[in-house]
Amino acid sequence: MRPPRSRPRRARHAGAGGPLGAALGVLLLVGTAAAAATGSATAQPAPVEWIKNGDFSGPLERGWSCEGEFVQTAGQGVEGRPGGQSYAGCTQTVPVVPGTSYPFFARVSGAYAFVTVSGTGTGSGEETLWAPGPGEATLFTTLVIGDSHEVRVTFHGWYGQGPYQVSRVSMIGPMYPSGCESPTPTPGTPAPTSTKPCMPRP
Numbered sequence: 666m667r668p669p670r671s672r673p674r675r676a677r678h679a680g681a682g683g684p685l686g687a688a689l690g691v692l693l694l695v696g697t698a699a700a701a702a703t704g705s706a707t708a709q710p711a712p713v714e715w716i717k718n719g720d721f722s723g724p725l726e727r728g729w730s731c732e733g734e735f736v737q738t739a740g741q742g743v744e745g746r747p748g749g750q751s752y753a754g755c756t757q758t759v760p761v762v763p764g765t766s767y768p769f770f771a772r773v774s775g776a777y778a779f780v781t782v783s784g785t786g787t788g789s790g791e792e793t794l795w796a797p798g799p800g801e802a803t804l805f806t807t808l809v810i811g812d813s814h815e816v817r818v819t820f821h822g823w824y825g826q827g828p829y830q831v832s833r834v835s836m837i838g839p840m841y842p843s844g845c846e847s848p849t850p851t852p853g854t855p856a857p858t859s860t861k862p863c864m865p866r867p
Contacts (some may be wrong), residue, residue: 712837714760715767716818719834731755742777742832746820752779753829754821759836761816767808767838771820775829776800781819786811799827808836 717728718752725731735753736745745753761767763786771780776799787809794804808816818836823828826842 667845712839715761715836715838716834717757719836721832725755729755729757739830742830744828744830745820745822746828747824747826749825752821752824754819756817756819759816759818761808761810761813762839763810763812763814765810765839766834767810768805769808769836770803770833771803771831771835772801772803772833773820773829773831775799775822775827777823777826778802778829778831779819779821779823780804780831781821782816783819784809784813784816785809786813 680744718725719728719737723742725736725738731743732751732753732755735748735751736743738744738754740818745755745756747753769782769792771794773780773796773819776797777795779795781791781793785792792806792808794806796802796804810816818834820831822832
């Protein structure tokens with residue numbers, strides 16, 4: 666069995682009082698404070714969830730591109746069955762804001778369940794988390810974004826290994842209000858002084 670391309674991080678369990686709960690708590694407090702600052706030109710909406718159908722409550726094709734019959738909906742999540750020529754994965758492209766950080770987590774079970782985020786624009790450009798044991802595990806990291814405007818989120822198993830399950834994938838991050846950058850300046854008006862990118866609603 667070939668090792669992953671980059672050194673993966675083993676599962677980090679994050680309970681309500683762990684790093685995941687703390688990170689989400691900070692983001693919610695920041696978002697609430699910004700929303701309360703009515704009348705302020707710098708107020709921003711609260712952070713939002715950027716993974717589409719990350720709880721798999723809708724059809725799998727809503728947000729995810731998967732390897733056909735190798736990945737199927739199973740209970741309250743999905744199950745992948747890797748083969749000798751397939752690691753049974755699903756991928757989603759997610760917009761990001763350059764120069765920001767995103768708490769990211771996935772809840773998986775089954776031996777050799779991998780979650781990879783590529784295109785971050787920092788370090789190797791890739792974060793790989795994995796659970797080597799068959800039990801349920803919560804994989805958590807903080808994604809640091811460089812100059813990228815999008816990342817690719819992929820979950821998968823490993824060639825020739827047993828089935829794996831994923832019940833949740835989540836990435837919480839900032840969202841800028843509409844009108845943050847005018848793509849077509851109106852004649853006779855000053856050019857915009859900010860180049861802050863507009864983010865589409867997830």
